Amino acid sequence: MANMLIIDDDQHLRKLVRTYGEVEGFHCQEAEDGEHALEAARKTSFDILVLDVMMPDMDGFDVLKEIRLTSQVPVIMLTARDEEYDKLKGFELGADDYISKPFSPKELMARVRAVLRRSGKNQTDSITFGRLSIDPASRTVLLHSQKLNLPPKEFDLLLKLAQNERVVLSREKLLQTVWGYNYYGDVRTVDTHIKSLREHLGQYRKLIQTVWGVGYKLEYMEEI
Amino acid sequence: MANMLIIDDDQHLRKLVRTYGEVEGFHCQEAEDGEHALEAARKTSFDILVLDVMMPDMDGFDVLKEIRLTSQVPVIMLTARDEEYDKLKGFELGADDYISKPFSPKELMARVRAVLRRSGKNQTDSITFGRLSIDPASRTVLLHSQKLNLPPKEFDLLLKLAQNERVVLSREKLLQTVWGYNYYGDVRTVDTHIKSLREHLGQYRKLIQTVWGVGYKLEYMEEI
DNA sequence: GAAAATTGTGAGAAATTTGTGAACGAAATG
DNA sequence: CATTTCGTTCACAAATTTCTCACAATTTTC
Numbered sequence: 001m002a003n004m005l006i007i008d009d010d011q012h013l014r015k016l017v018r019t020y021g022e023v024e025g026f027h028c029q030e031a032e033d034g035e036h037a038l039e040a041a042r043k044t045s046f047d048i049l050v051l052d053v054m055m056p057d058m059d060g061f062d063v064l065k066e067i068r069l070t071s072q073v074p075v076i077m078l079t080a081r082d083e084e085y086d087k088l089k090g091f092e093l094g095a096d097d098y099i100s101k102p103f104s105p106k107e108l109m110a111r112v113r114a115v116l117r118r119s120g121k122n123q124t125d126s127i128t129f130g131r132l133s134i135d136p137a138s139r140t141v142l143l144h145s146q147k148l149n150l151p152p153k154e155f156d157l158l159l160k161l162a163q164n165e166r167v168v169l170s171r172e173k174l175l176q177t178v179w180g181y182n183y184y185g186d187v188r189t190v191d192t193h194i195k196s197l198r199e200h201l202g203q204y205r206k207l208i209q210t211v212w213g214v215g216y217k218l219e220y221m222e223e224i
Numbered sequence: 225m226a227n228m229l230i231i232d233d234d235q236h237l238r239k240l241v242r243t244y245g246e247v248e249g250f251h252c253q254e255a256e257d258g259e260h261a262l263e264a265a266r267k268t269s270f271d272i273l274v275l276d277v278m279m280p281d282m283d284g285f286d287v288l289k290e291i292r293l294t295s296q297v298p299v300i301m302l303t304a305r306d307e308e309y310d311k312l313k314g315f316e317l318g319a320d321d322y323i324s325k326p327f328s329p330k331e332l333m334a335r336v337r338a339v340l341r342r343s344g345k346n347q348t349d350s351i352t353f354g355r356l357s358i359d360p361a362s363r364t365v366l367l368h369s370q371k372l373n374l375p376p377k378e379f380d381l382l383l384k385l386a387q388n389e390r391v392v393l394s395r396e397k398l399l400q401t402v403w404g405y406n407y408y409g410d411v412r413t414v415d416t417h418i419k420s421l422r423e424h425l426g427q428y429r430k431l432i433q434t435v436w437g438v439g440y441k442l443e444y445m446e447e448i
Numbered sequence: 449g450a451a452a453a454t455t456g457t458g459a460g461a462a463a464t465t466t467g468t469g470a471a472c473g474a475a476a477t478g
Numbered sequence: 479c480a481t482t483t484c485g486t487t488c489a490c491a492a493a494t495t496t497c498t499c500a501c502a503a504t505t506t507t508c
Contacts, residue, residue, distance in 0.1 A: 100352045104369050107357075151484055166362040172247045188466090189486055195468065196484095211363050212494065213376035213465070219362065375495055412455085413497055419457060434455070436505065 002047035002116070003027045007037040007063065008078065009055045017050055020105040024112070034058030038066055041073075048112060051095075052078045064095060074115045076108070114165050127162045129220040132204050134162050143204060153178070154197045157190075161208065161218035170215035190216075225380060226271035226345070227251045227405060228336075231261040231287065232302065233279045241274055244329040248336070251404045258282030262290055265297075268405040269397070271345055272336060275319075276302040285317060292318045298339045302327070351386045353444040356428050358386050367428060377402070378421045381414075385432065385442035394439035414440075 004026040006017045011032070018028040029044065031037035033055055041049075049067070053060035060077055067073065077098040096115045099108055117127060126135035133142040139155055141148040150158065156178045161169065169177075171187040179185070194216055198205040207218050228250040230241045235256070242252040253268065255261035257279055265273075273291070277284035284301055291297065301322040320339045323332055350359035357366040363379055365372040374382065380402045385393065395414040399407055418440055422429035431442050 098349070100350070100357075103352075104366070106369075107366070153485070166359075166364075168361065168363050170247065170249070176247055185485090186487060188488085191466065192468085192486075195466095210466070214363060217362060377496070409496090410498060412499090415455065416457085416497070418455095437454070 003029065003044060004048050004050065004112075005029050005031060005037065005040055005044075005046045006050045007031045007034070007055075007060070008050075008052040009033060010052070013052070013078075016105060017108065020109050021050075021112075024109050034060075034063040034066075037063050041067060041071070046073055048116060049073055049075045050078065050108070050112070051075055054080055076111055076115055078103070110166060114167075117163060117165060127159075129162070129204075129207060129218075132201070132207070134159055143202065148200060150197070150200055153193055154200065157193050158197055158218075161216065164218070166217060166219050168211045168215050168217040173215065225249055225251055225402070225404075226340070227253065227268060227401065229253050229255060229261065229264055229268075229270045229273045231255045231258070231273065231279075231284070232276040233257060234276070237276070237302075240329060241332065244333050245274075245336075248333055253405055258284075258287040258290075261287050265291060265295070268400055270297055272340060273297055273299045274302065274332070274336070275299055278304050288317045288319060298343045298345070300332070300335055300339060345387075351383075353386070353389075353428075353431060353442075356425070356431070358383055367426065372424060374421070374424055377417055378424065381417050382421055382442075385440065388442070390441060390443050392435045392439050392441040397439065 002025070004021045006014050006021070006028060007030075008014050008017075009032055014030045014032070018030060021028045026048075029040055029046075031040050034057060037049075037051075040046075051060045051063060055063075064075060064077070067075070074096045077095045079098050079100050097111050099111055126133055126137070128134070131144050135141070136159055139152075141150055141155065141158065157174065160174065160178050171190040174190050175183055175185070175187060179189075194208060194210075198208055201207060207220060209217055209219055211217055226249070228245045230238050230245070230252060231254075232238050232241070233256055238254045238256070242254060245252045250272075253264055253270075255264050258281060261273075261275075264270075275284045275287060279287075288299060288301070291299065296318075298320045299318070301319045303322050303324050320343065321335050323335055348361050350357055350361070352358075355366075355368045358364075359366075360383060365374055365379065365382065381398065384398065384402050393401075395411045398414050399409070399411065403409070403413075418432060418434075422432055425431060431444060433441055433443055435441055
């Protein structure tokens, strides 16, 4: 299972993030300041860092700068509200995402998943939502441990949506990325495939949400 | 939704850039020469310009020089070849980036995103006010950790106001930026959407304030 | 305080967008 | 080569949103 390093001077916040992280199945380690974080990062290889910006002595950016000298590990930064400039600085230094305090732990975890998914450029890793699992390598989908036979286009469509969890993709974008850049068909073709895909997904049809006037997105919610 | 102005004498190239721009979610407008570009820029406020250097009569540098007299809008220049001289001149005049023809549309869009991010017009970061959080990527609004379903226009309107916190936006400005530069409807339509948006926001309706005789603004105060 | 200007609001028609079933040819399968 | 599956388009129904308008309420101006 994946390793998570939580870096924050606030012990309660560390604890909070840890609790949610562990629910998601991470091995969590905590660091109370930059020094300890860098030391921990030297000793262990982490799969994701959750890094607070505002810390005494060495702030989050300093830590990130150090980290980035040797590693491309995914980093999510915690910023106080209204720190537009900080956001920018964070992204330039190579943060993968940020979230403003106060945040809901659920949202943080959703972003953690999304970042891991994105940074796992490894197309061969399968993507899982509850009891639905998508494996790009073998091009198979498992639903309740049972193989689901999807037609090629539907599989590609599902995979694209899954790789962009929580991000709305317009019909045009989907056509471009799934059908190809030189496809000039009817945009509504997407709808037809979505319909068919939803039928195949059974109760998991709720994963695929229509964003009225914009497009479609895949969003996983615990209760499925 | 951001406005993009594409300035090039080559109609096919304009069309190409437009197509990709629209996939990325921009409202796109085209200008076939410097004159038309300046006129369009006077009428509409754009978030980014894509400007060809080589054009008959008034070339890209002339256009940029004019634009920079009144505006700091991000500009990406298209240069014919890998001309060091062009790059230099462009940067001196205040271009934000350049790209040599022939270019891949994907790369152009990557640069557009990068420039917008640098200029602080990041469209993808979520914005939080107390217990209200707006996420452009997933087009969701969380109010007290609960999802708020807003119609497209209301979401765009809220996002625009949020991205301009404490800045009064006139109805005309809102129509132009949210509805699009080519919308010619009743100005009072804005009022109707504001009303509906306020209803949806519940106690957070106080966020959206009427500035009598001018327009609307979003202002967050701790006590909500 | 009356008049004028501006904004709030309710209701409903109009327009837009999406869901869906059906049809048809292309492609894959055996 | 017959059969099945797949991809696409289309038309219509259903759902949702957008827009306009009239009038009420509020604020400003005179």
